[in-house]
Amino acid sequence: MSKHHPLLQSFGALLVLDADSRHIQATSTNLEALVGLSASSQKITLNQLLGKRMAQRARRELQGQQRLAAPLVFNHGSDKQARLQLRAYRSGEHVIMEIEPLVIVGQRRLLGAINEQFIKLTEAANQDELLTYLVNEVRQLTGFERVTVCHFDPDWHGHIVAEAKDTQLPTLVGQRMAASDVPPTLRRAYARHPVRFIEDANASFEQLVPNDFPINLDASVLRAPAPERQCYMESLGVRSMLCVAMQRDTGLWGLLSCFSTTPHPVPASVRDAVHILVQMVTERLALLRARQEARYLKRVQDSLMPATSPHQEPQSPQQLLFNHADTWMTMFRAHGIALWIAGAVYQVGKTPTPEAISQFVIRLGNAHTHSGPWCTRRIAKEPLTSSLAMPEQSGVLAVPLPMNPAQRAWLCFFRPEQVEALYWSMQPTSQVTPSICNSPPAAWYEEIIGSSDAWQRVERLAAVKLGEDLTLAISSYEIGMLNMHLENERKALAAANQRLEQLAHFDPLTQVWNRYRIEQAIDTELVAAKRYGAGFALLLFDVDHFKTINDTHGHSLGDDVLVALARLVESSLRGCDYFGRWGGEEFVVLATHSDLQAALGLAERLRTLLTTLHVEGLKQLVTVSIGIAVWQSGDSCKTLIARADQAMYRAKREGRDRVEIADGEIA
Structure with a gap:
């Protein structure tokens, strides 16, 4: 569909005005039928169409804005009983106005329903409950024959994960759609315009008058479907469709789609309600996922806690691996683990031969230089591993351990082949596609071999944290062994103790205190506070959108951001304050002899400083979200950190780049 000869759906009328919204330059051919003014007239004014007061209001609200904040409602017709609603937005040098009949669906009832839906959403405990609730509510709101949620995998293939439908229709849950059904251009369009409605794909469409007026109507809800979209709908056996993108910070997560085999009008207020409901569900899904990941990370972190305790007898790398391998294999869904340190290979479960692991590690050392993990789910097809003898393995996750500056150690998790049975809604090469609503699609079965389960983002993050704790535990063991030979190895002991100090107390990347050392300092301040009443404050902060930096620019630049941040903060603190890396992109400032006001001042100063x-x-601005907790009688290190952590996450929820104090503390 050429943007110079756009076609429009007839459930609403469209006007094109100049940038000041004063002169109508083009109108759709159905304007007369909708509002009683001829589309061919060249003397129509906005005042005639809307009335003088409404026209002035529209101009006023559009001044300096990209679109009207909300639709405007006005009466038209000789008896002034016809109620219409107007939406307006800018497209280049023009203003587009869309007019639809206002269908009364019970606004108060609709708002009350949305509020009730929000309450129910907060009660949903998992993704399946949320999505089942979503499709049922949307079907009840819209009356479509079928409502589905399609989730996109990393390769952009779709997977139908939820559905509500007429009882006589076959189910589509579990079926998949090829990535070609939602090509990159369409995904980008959904990112800009998340709602797409087609009332009747077979209807006669309206034109603009004059029909050669140059205007881009990609953002218009009235734009007619492109020929390829009409063909696609015809192949599905549907005539009406409403689609709403489920957009997260990380991109397009999925698509809610409503289908009908007959023309199906949906009032604008109902479309808006569906969009709001989809947004609420998408946010709730993200929150549930974050909570699930936090619990998982905590379990992984706690798995090695006894071995890293100062009161625990140090264990050798082999002992550490054997004692914890079963737990780690369960957590990481692996069937084998290998630990490579200075040429020595320790293995548990099903792993490649020591020779193959050594070759793998050597290649990794040359090809993978940053501190993040390396993984693949297709060992036989990955250039780095395809020539290695790993017959029982299909996936591997490798984490570097900074044991030695000259040569890193590696922790490797191996996964077996996971044969995956996929049922596609249609075979990509098929020329005949069945109706999606009238008869069961001829599902195309495909068996994926040679791949393991995918390594999830949270698993990669957990593996890095485990590697950091394992590095500390192994280093403690090595130092312990050196101390046993103190008399014979004095020089070696001195070097080892210096190395232990660095590993045990300082973060290897940023060279500031690590979590273990900052916890020691907090415990010391707690003792002083209890004994002498010497108050102090804790600032916990996190780099905003750090994952986006890593995903966009790579882990190497992400490391540079953390190092630069640490240097800047460290150079701006008082001599009596302590600073450390809590983990990942989180840092802690321990402000001694500080009350809440002093802590707030310090936090705001750091927040402002880091924007420089x-x-x-890196072109984007670096910002942080800061949570403050001030020592209270009865506090422990755990409770103090927990209050600061809650405040920090509140700062993130409130918009990031801000400072929040812990609950119960008054500024």
Whole structure:
């Protein structure tokens, strides 16, 4: 469909005005039928169409804005009984106005229903409950024959994960759609315009008058479906469709789609309600996922806690691996683990031969230089591993351990082949596609071999944290062994103790205190506070959108951001304050002899200072979210950190780049 000869659906009328919204330059051919004014007239004014007061209001609200904040409602016709609603937005140098009949669906009832839906959403405990609730509510709101939620995998293939439908229709849950059904251009369009409604794909469409007026109507809800979209709908056996994108910070998560085999009008207010409901569900899904990941990370972190305790006898790398391998294999869904340190290979479960692991590690050392993990789910097809003898393995996750600056150690998790049975809604090469609503699609079965389960983002993050704790535990063991030979190895002991100090107390990347050392400092301040009443404050902060930096620019630049941030903060603190890396992109400032007001001042100063941070290769502004907790009688290190953590996450929820104090503390 050429943007110079756009076609429009007839459930609403469209006007094109100049940038000041004063002169109508083009109208759709159904304007007369909708509002009683001829589309061919060149003397129509906005005042005639809307009335003088409404026209002035529309101009006023559009001044300096991209679109009207909300639709405007006005009466028209000789008896002034016809109620219409107007939406307006800018497209280049023009203003587009869309007019639809206002269908009364019980606004108060609709708002009350949305509020009730929000309450029910907060009660949903998992993704399946949320999505089942979503499709049922949307079907009840819209009356469509079928409502589905399609989730996109990393390769952009769709998977039908939820559905509500007429009882006589076959189910589509579990079927998949090829990535070609939602090509990149369509995905980008959904990112800009998340709602797409087609009332009747077979209807006669309206035109603009004059029909050669140059205007882009991609953002218009009235735009007619492109020929390829009409063909697609015809192949599905549907005539009406409403689609709403489920957009997260990380991109397009999925698509809610409503289908009908007959023309199906949906009032604008109902479409808006569906969009709001989809947004609420998408946010709730993200929250549930974050909670699930936090619990998982905690379990992984706690798995090695006894071995890293100062009161626990140090264990050798082999003992550590054997004692914890079963737990780790369960957590990481692996069937084998290998630990490679300075040429020595320790193995548990089903792993490649020591020779193959050594070759793998050597290649990794040359090809993978940053501190993040490396993984693949297709060993036989990955260039780095395809020539290695790993017959029982299909997936591997490798984490570097900074044991030695000259040569890193590696922790490797192996996964077996996971044969995956996929049922596609149609075979991509098929020329005949059955109706999606009238008869069961001829599902195309495909068996995926040679791949393991995918390594999830949270699993990769957990593996890195486990590697950091394992590095500390192994280093403690090595130092312990050196101390046993103190008399014979004095020089070696001195070097080892210096190395232990660095590993045990300082973060290897940023060279500031690590979590273990900052916890020691907090415990010391707690003792002083209890004994002498010497108050102090804790600032916990996190780099905003750090994952986006890593995903966009790579882990190497992400490391540079953390190092630069640490240097800037460290140089701006008082001599009596302590600073450390809590983990990942989180840092802690321990402000001694500080009350709440002093802590707030310090936090705001740090927040403002960090916006000036410059890192080569990074154009975006670096901001942080800061949570403050001030010592209270009865506090422990755990409770103090927990209150600061809650405040920090509240700062993130409130919009990031801000400071929040813990609950119960008054500024």
